[in-house]
Amino acid sequence: MREATILTGFLGSGKTTLLNRLLTQQGFPPSAVLVNEFGEVGIDNALLRFSTERVAVLANGCICCAVREDVEEAVRLLVEQETSGEAPPFEHLFIETSGLADPARLIQTFSASPVLRSRFKLRSVVATVDATLGAATLNRFAEAARQVALADTVILTKTDLLDAGTSMDPLLHQIQAVNPGVRTTMAQHHVPVDMQHFLNESGTATRDTAFRFLRGSSAQGRMKVTHLLDTGISSFCLTLSEAIDWTAFGIWLTWLLHRHGSSVLRVKGLLKVAQCDGPVVFHAVQHMVYPPEHLDRWPTEDETSRLVFIVKDLDSALVERSLRAFNSLTTVEASYAREWSRHKDIGAGSTVRGRPVRRPSTPRWMR
């Protein structure tokens, strides 16, 4: 199966320039590029298609059925042309989003669209951030913050435009606040771009992220919530010393993503699962949950679960309380087994949430 990379970034953050450099770099696999808008900078040396954002929701469908129909159609055309010999063969697919696009829907399309799912594996999501304007942009524009929150790797661009001696630490700190543990790197003139950022598997990036994050954080520390000004986006890390029950966690998270999927930008971390010997790397981007990855050992001596949430307008304390309540249900599960294992007999005379339940009476004509 061929691989795909989503390249996102705010308006003018240097996505196309970076892509151009990458595509002309020696050793990079022949690629097709799907561009979400007509950029000011043209892309050479690649099979190129443009698309305009068009989202289709299947009739009677839910949010997980929402696919970027334009992307699906453009990819189908690319493959058709390649098959008929009208276009050269390609090994890798790049999708460059528009500066204001939400990459979440695109990520979702990779899991929901049968056309994409059967032909391409989404390798990673890369976001560009302008080193000169990035700090202000991340604080002011929710779109920019979402792009960083959903990325596996963030590449700082235009670093050569910074005044000599200007520290990038505040910006790096801000990026880590939006997406704790995300891999960050710099694109520098005359230095080849590290291709691994584009070709590395998302899961690998997540594992590395989890390791980096764990090394740099204290398990004993209280939950720290970081808010970005004006965007409503915040990130926090839940720490649980007790083992997480996988079934209870599945119930809780599928429900949370169903109800608040558009507000949960990303969930990632290492879990101590009651049913597993080693830690489990967990990674979800909105409705898309990657298969859990099992590790043989913990990266540090501290074996506590840590889950990073990047959310928009969600109460972190409530999320933590809810997860703990669902997980602790398993401690009393055995004593409720009889009541919960079968249908409750709800009939006339009983009440549900304080309201009496009436059994329907037999129609007169039937008596």
Added chain:
Amino acid sequence: MCGLCAALNAGRAWTDAAGRPQFSRAGSPIRASDERDRLVRLANGVLQHYGLTVSDWGGGSYMVANPAGQNENVYALAGIWESVDALLNGQTADPLDEALIESLEGLVSARRTDA
């Protein structure tokens, strides 16, 4: 989840522990039927707050029902929540609902006190 999605995704879900060698319970591999039983138990523990029930439907799907007798058949765990919304007739079920969290905490503390 709509019927089409559920049917297409009915194969394997990230929540499934059965069939994955890394998961075990009391030293034994997790069987699909045991996992479904636990899922039904825990889902009922949560959904009783809303007066709904979940049952295993022949080992292949789940049946979600409300007190009025309406029910919906879904293929996967993720589909249960769509049915919950439909069967609550306009009410909203939410894992972050404070009343729900309080009731779960109450269930746990009640049994711990008994013990």
